[in-house]
Amino acid sequence: MAIIEVANLRKRYGEKVAVEDVSFSVDEGEIFGVLGPNGAGKTTTVECVSGVREPDRGRLRVLGLDPSTDRTRLRRVLGIQLQEARLPDRIRVVEALRMYASFHQHPADVGELLSMLDITDRAGAQYRTLSGGQQQRLSIALALVGRPRVAVLDELTTGLDPRARRETWKLVERVRDSGVTIVLVSHFMDEAERLCDRVAVVDRGRVAALDTPERLVARASHERGGGRATLEDAFVSLTGGGDLL
Amino acid sequence: MSTTERAGAPGRPPLPAVLRSVLAVEVRLFLREPLTLVLGVAMPSVVLFGMAAIPALREPSPDFGGMRFIDFWAPTALVLGLCLVGVSHLPAVIGTYRENGVLRRLSTTPVHPGVLLVAQLIIVLATMALSSLVLVVASWLVLDIGLPQRPLLFAVALVTGSASLVASGMLVAAVVPSARAANGVATLLYLVVMLVGGLFLPRFLLPEVLVRMGEFTPPGVQLLMDAWWGRVDSTNPHAVQLAVMAGITVLAAAAAARLFRWE
Numbered sequence: 001m002a003i004i005e006v007a008n009l010r011k012r013y014g015e016k017v018a019v020e021d022v023s024f025s026v027d028e029g030e031i032f033g034v035l036g037p038n039g040a041g042k043t044t045t046v047e048c049v050s051g052v053r054e055p056d057r058g059r060l061r062v063l064g065l066d067p068s069t070d071r072t073r074l075r076r077v078l079g080i081q082l083q084e085a086r087l088p089d090r091i092r093v094v095e096a097l098r099m100y101a102s103f104h105q106h107p108a109d110v111g112e113l114l115s116m117l118d119i120t121d122r123a124g125a126q127y128r129t130l131s132g133g134q135q136q137r138l139s140i141a142l143a144l145v146g147r148p149r150v151a152v153l154d155e156l157t158t159g160l161d162p163r164a165r166r167e168t169w170k171l172v173e174r175v176r177d178s179g180v181t182i183v184l185v186s187h188f189m190d191e192a193e194r195l196c197d198r199v200a201v202v203d204r205g206r207v208a209a210l211d212t213p214e215r216l217v218a219r220a221s222h223e224r225g226g227g228r229a230t231l232e233d234a235f236v237s238l239t240g241g242g243d244l245l
Numbered sequence: 246m247s248t249t250e251r252a253g254a255p256g257r258p259p260l261p262a263v264l265r266s267v268l269a270v271e272v273r274l275f276l277r278e279p280l281t282l283v284l285g286v287a288m289p290s291v292v293l294f295g296m297a298a299i300p301a302l303r304e305p306s307p308d309f310g311g312m313r314f315i316d317f318w319a320p321t322a323l324v325l326g327l328c329l330v331g332v333s334h335l336p337a338v339i340g341t342y343r344e345n346g347v348l349r350r351l352s353t354t355p356v357h358p359g360v361l362l363v364a365q366l367i368i369v370l371a372t373m374a375l376s377s378l379v380l381v382v383a384s385w386l387v388l389d390i391g392l393p394q395r396p397l398l399f400a401v402a403l404v405t406g407s408a409s410l411v412a413s414g415m416l417v418a419a420v421v422p423s424a425r426a427a428n429g430v431a432t433l434l435y436l437v438v439m440l441v442g443g444l445f446l447p448r449f450l451l452p453e454v455l456v457r458m459g460e461f462t463p464p465g466v467q468l469l470m471d472a473w474w475g476r477v478d479s480t481n482p483h484a485v486q487l488a489v490m491a492g493i494t495v496l497a498a499a500a501a502a503r504l505f506r507w508e
Contacts, residue, residue: 052353075355076257082353085346090277095270102266103356105258146354 003028003150003181004049009058011044018044020205022058026150026198031172031182033196033213035189037239041205042185043083046152049183050080062150076104079143080152083185086135089128093119093138096127097145104146117141117171133164137171144175151175154185169195189232193217203239263356268364275368281334286376289326290383293319297388308449312474316391317447319384320470324442326376327464331410332417332435333428335369339418340427349508358507366411373407394475398483402472405490406464410438412497413463419501442466465490 004026011019019041026032034042047053049060051067051074060067065074087096094110101107114120117137122130130138136156143151153172157165172195176182186192192199193213201209201216209216213231220234221227275282293315296302302314309317342348342361351358384390393399417434421427439445441459443466448456460467460482468486471477 050353072257072355075353080353082346082350085350087345087350088274088342088347090274091270095273099266099270100354102258102263103354142350143353 001028002026003063004032004183005059005061006045006049007059009045009048009060010056011041011048011053012056017205019048019055022200022202022205022207024200024207024210026181026183028181029176029179030197031176031184031195033192033199034183034185034202035187035192035199035235036202036208037187040202040239042187042202043154045202046080046154046183046185050078050152051075052080052082076146077148078150078152079146079148081139081143081154081156083154083158085139087127087138090126092124092126093130094123096138097141100142100145106147108145108147110145113141113145116174118167131164133160133167136160136164136168140168140171140175144180148180150181150183152183152185156184156186157188157191165191189230189235193231201235201238208238209234257355260360264360264363267356267360268367271361271364271368281330282372285326285330285334285372286379288329289322289376289380292325293322293380293384294387303388314447315384315388316474317449318443319380319388319390320466320473321443321448322384323377323380323469324464324466325439325444326380327373327407327410328435328438328442330369330372330376331407332414332438333431335365335411335414336418336421336427336431337424338365339415340421341424343421343506343508344423346508352507362415366415369411369414370407373411377403377407391474393473395472395477398477399469399472401487402465402468402483402490405487405494406466406469408494409463409465409490409497412494412501415501416497416504419505422506438463460486461489463490463493 002025006025007023009019009022010017022041022045024032034045036042044053048055048058049062049067051071054068062074063077065077067074094114097110097113101110111120114123117140119134119137119141122134127135127138140151140153140156143153156172157168160168169191172182172184184192184195196213198210198212199216200207216234216238217229217231220229220237223237224233296318297315305311305313339362348358348361351361381392385392413434414431417430418427421430441455441462442448443451443459448459448466448470451459456467459465465486468483471483477483
């Protein structure tokens with residue numbers, strides 16, 4: 001059953017068109033990837049879905065709610081981890097979690113969340129002393145503390161070392177296993193291949209492909225005429241870099 | 246049960262509880278970086294005591310109508326503390342929160358990020374009250390500077406004056422894109438307020454135009470002086486000065502609310 005529906009989404013900032021025409025739907029329990037090169041409109045798309053930005057045109061539904069008009073109710077059921085949103089330097093991990101928990105009527109248990117995210121031993125640490133991976137995990141924890149049914153995770157692993165990335169991937173799978181539908185924005189193909197059930201490849205404000213990673217890879221292999229392609233090959237070819245293959 | 250009903254089912258925690266929780270964290274953060282607390286609360290008294298260490302400034306002089314320099318200068322020290330907290334500190338904190346996406350992250354929760362601004366206002370106003378109390382009491386106990394002669398008028402002038410400073414600080418905070426820009430603009434505002442307030446030159450040496458400005462620019466240093474020394478009579482336009490401070494507060498607060506950028 002579709003839990004998120006996006007039809008003909010369009011958004012400009014002044015003269016610049018960020019999203020031209022994007023449509024997709026996400027099923028309950030999926031990890032859905034929104035992939036694309038920098039500036040393709042990925043973040044704008046998920047920000048419109050999350051009610052952070054007002055679309056210019058298009059029909060959006062998240063759990064039956066319209067993100068532009070049911071913003072307050074949407075925020076109780078959708079958690080979003082934003083790109084490049086920091087916390088105050090000196091806030092402690094547990095303070096941030098408790099404060100965000102107080103914003104919800106039925107929050108998750110802070111202790112359980114800490115252990116699921118494997119940052120229990122850093123509960124008393126100040127934000128500025130956390131590693132990049134720990135900051136990201138806290139950021140995910142804050143998005144999940146309201147027990148959302150949908151979590152939007154934007155550029156989750158950018159800037160993390162390989163080990164921290166793999167830990168974060170495991171975490172995302174654990175979150176999905178707990179029943180949360182996940183929309184994952186990324187420009188890493190290995191991440192998408194590992195995690196996503198389906199992906200939308202967005203290029204210059206439009207959906208260039210919408211399929212499972214396996215089928216995108218198979219199609220790219222076929223087009224190449226032999227030899228196994230990777231999701232990265234499929235991505236490059238879909239986003240107008242065919243001459244690079 | 247339809248999806249919509251399920252989605253809307255959980256309610257929102259009451260606002261006072263949310264404000265308490267945000268305020269508790271913000272107070273701890275404020276105390277963990279105590280520079281503003283130290284500067285804003287202790288520095289005005291310390292500077293005034295420093296002045297009082299110079300014997301000539303402790304002698305009554307006809308230049309100040311028979312008062313001592315330190316009596317004359319005490320209201321300037323008071324304004325110094327108010328200004329550090331309301332005009333310098335407040336925009337810097339909010340500018341940092343905006344720049345680092347703290348406000349943006351809050352706006353993705355069921356709670357409006359305005360709660361964070363209210364918490365900051367409470368902290369700033371409480372610190373200003375503490376700073377004023379420390380200065381007035383320390384001046385009285387240590388330097389034998391009289392307590393305000395017109396306590397009620399002094400309190401009202403202090404509250405409206407502080408409010409006008411905080412509203413101006415909030416207006417700066419509303420529009421600056423970053424902490425760095427906040428510091429720049431706030432420093433400029435700070436210099437103007439303190440020039441008029443008599444920090445760089447005692448007010449009796451200032452040109453007439455700056456003295457007159459002191460009656461009508463935040464925080465209304467002239468009225469604070471008059472109320473402290475009991476020089477208020479029917480010919481003093483103190484009601485007008487109070488009304489001007491209140492007007493500046495309302496206008497600056499309204500402009501700040503209208504122009505405020507959450508990211």
